[in-house]
Amino acid sequence: MTSNTFSKLSIIIPAYNEGNTVHLILDKIKQVCLPQAIQKEVIIVNDCSTDDTEIAILRYKENNADLPLYYFKHEVNKGKGAALHTGISKATGEYLVIQDADLEYNPHEYSILLQPVLDGFADVVYGSRFMGGNPHRILFFWHTIGNKFLTFISNMFTNLNLTDMETCYKLFKTDTIQKIRFRENRFGFEPEVTAKIARVPNIRIYEVGISYYGRTYAEGKKINWKDGFRAIYCVLKYNLFSKG
Structure with missing residues (x-):
């Protein structure tokens, strides 16, 4: 895929109880101007939210017809990974990027993720919270240590030199990631x-520095220490014991 034939970016948004912020992130996405006239396709998957997430999304869709927004809903809560599986399967752009429904990651940085692709170097781009000079909210020491530890042991087995394996911002060539069968339904994705x-x-994997506007648990952050142990298990499982 060359930049000359790259015309659409699919933005995959898993959403669970994000009724207070989902319209704000959609506003940010709507405002983003992508390079080389690349079009946007927003695919949002409501993972059986118990708040007004669905109402907020449908209201936004009705009032913003100029933003291509496709809405899907799980009838039971399955987890972030499951919502991503659904979203990835529905993507029609040449590339796709994962976007959380909260305000921790800034859609205006899509251009940073896209640049190695447009320059003809990358098939996959990770946005790292631990490199570059962009703003980073100061929050949890042990959460940061945990992220770096997970990245370290993941790198040991993949032989990659990533700085942030756990980042939300990952950009993939769509036809490549749609061929992969995923099993993890939560943060093990x-x-x-x-x-x-x-x-x-x-595969050509690149990493770029991004900003990070993290949330506290009181503000709605959902990942916890149990997900960290599951992530360690998944690193071992998918690198040592499972090749499918």
Whole structure:
């Protein structure tokens, strides 16, 4: 895929109880101007939210017809990974990027993720919260240590030198990631996709620095220490014991 034929970016948004912020992130996405006249396609998957997430999304869709927005809903809560599986399967752009429904990641930085692709160097681009000079909210020491530890052990098995395996911002060539069969329904998606994408023949993986506007648990952050242990298990499972 060359930049000359790259015409649409699919933006995959898993949403669970994000009724207070989902319209704000959609506003940011709507305002983004992508380079080389690349079009946007927003695919949002409501993972059986119990708040007004669905109302907020449908209201936004009705009032913003100029933003191509496709809405899907899980009838039972399955987890972030499951919502991503659904969203990825529905993507029609040449590339896709994962975007959380909260305000921790800034859609105006899509151009940073896209640049290695447009320059003809990359098939996959990770946005790292631990490199570059962009703003980073100061929050949890042990959460940061945990992220770096997970990245370290993931790198040991994949032989990659990533600085942030757990980042939300990952950009993939759509036809490549749609060929991968995913099993993890929660936050284990991150180590699983990293292990499996690293095994794709001749894959070119790049990393760029991004900003990070993290949330506290009181503000709605959902990942916890149990997900950290599951991530360790997934690193081992998908690098040592499972190749499918």
